[in-house]
Amino acid sequence: MSLLNAAKNWAPFKINALGIITLVGADPLRASLARLVPSKFEYLPLFASQIFVDNTITASVPGFTLYNITDGILSTDLSTWWARWLLCQEITFNTTKFDIDSIDKPRSSSTIIWIVTIVASLLANACLIVVPFLMGDWYGLAASVSLIATTLTRNYMLVSLRQSVDRLVSRADNQATPVKLLLVLPSNRMVTIYTTRGITTEVLLTEATPSNERLYSLARVMTWIASGILVVCLGSACLAVQLIIISTTVGATVAVTQQVGCDEHHIGTKLEIKQRVHEGGESRKHVYVQLDLNAEQEAALLSWHFMPMEYNKHWWTAYRGLVEEYREDTAKSERVTTNGNEGETGSREGSS
Structure with missing residues (x-):
């Protein structure tokens, strides 16, 4: 106990732990957590609990424009999680493409990873409570309990939003018509x-x-309420407890904002996002070619100012040439695939 008393009375310097806990990292955390990708470190205390107090994790993000080429519809109101998710990805200027689809069988997390994550989080949170309790630092104990309370409420809010995405995906299965979209970021x-x-x-x-x-x-x-208790008590906790709280929250916050161990390709249990890169040129012209547009869709892109006016003969001639090459290559690939399948079928029949 003498060691604990020495740690409690150890104070060679002072820090403003309250300012660090409440102010640092609000924007990166909002951007990371609002995209609704689960993190193995979100069960630990994090900085900036006020982003859940004011619910800014659900605040809309301006500057996006979605063009539905198939249906000829333009929209600027993206869901918050989708906009935040996009801003956290490595995206090229023109050649990034996403395949988004629902999963027939709900995805489940690995049992071993889940157990390790929960056990490690429980141990870390338990240390935040046990250490100040053994020291007799009641301000530190109250600060730790309030910090863990914000962790519980935060996770409930995130789980609620992820379950909402699952419900929306289930509802979307009734409209399975394929569509092609272009999305312009801020x-x-x-x-x-x-x-x-x-x-x-x-x-x-x-x-x-x-x-x-x-x-x-x-x-x-x-x-x-928990944030208020944290504000009152953290500054009065002993230096050792403040350092333990700060080191735990710093490590967890950095891991969450840097997306350590996150599966960016799945949102909730029913939505899957695959990222690819367009083959060929990097200009938007080559992207339009691979979209295999019909006349109406080209007219839509023209009206949305994606394509130049028709009197720009040089651009349109080059574009038409690329379209013909693309369709010829596609037809050749389909013929090769068909011949290969027929050959496999014939070999099976011969062997039987």
Whole structure:
């Protein structure tokens, strides 16, 4: 116990732990957590609990424009999680494309990874409570308990939003018509998306909302209360406890904001996103070629100012030439595939 007393009275310097806990890392955490990709470190205390108090994780992100080429529709209201997810990805200027689809069988996390994550988080959170308790630092104990309380309420809010995405994906299965989309980001980068009409309207353009608004609001209130206790108590805790709290939250916050161990290709249990890169040239002209547009879709892109006016003969001549080459190559590939399948069928019949 003498060692604990020495640690409690050890104070060679002072720090403003309260300012670090409440102010540092708010924007990176908001960007990372709001994209709704599960992190193995989100069960630990993190900085900036106020982003859940004011619910800015669900605040819309301006600057995106979605063009539905198949249906000829333009929209600027992307769901918050989808916009945040895009901003956290490595995207080229023109050649990135996404295949977004629902998963027939809900994806489940690895049992071993889940157990290790939970056990490690429980041990870390237990240390935050046990150490100040053994020291007799009641301010530190109250600060630790309040910090863990914000962790619980935060995870409830995130789980509620992820479950909402699952419900939206299930609802989107009723509209399985394939569509081609172009999405322009605030940075003016353009991505191509292949998905279904249902996922476009029900998931990408519909905000995720919790099924129980009252419980969600209660979680926000509890976060308010826990944050208030943290503000009152953390500054009065002994230096050793403050350092333990800060080191734990710093490590977890850095891991979450750097997306350590995250599976970026799955949102919830039912949505899968695959990222690819267009083959061929990097200009938008080559992207349009691979979209294999019909006359109406070309007219839509022209009206949306993706393509130059028709009197730009040089551009349109080059574009038409690339389209013909692309369609010839596609036809050759299909013939090779068909001949290969017929050959395999014939060899099986001969062997039988």
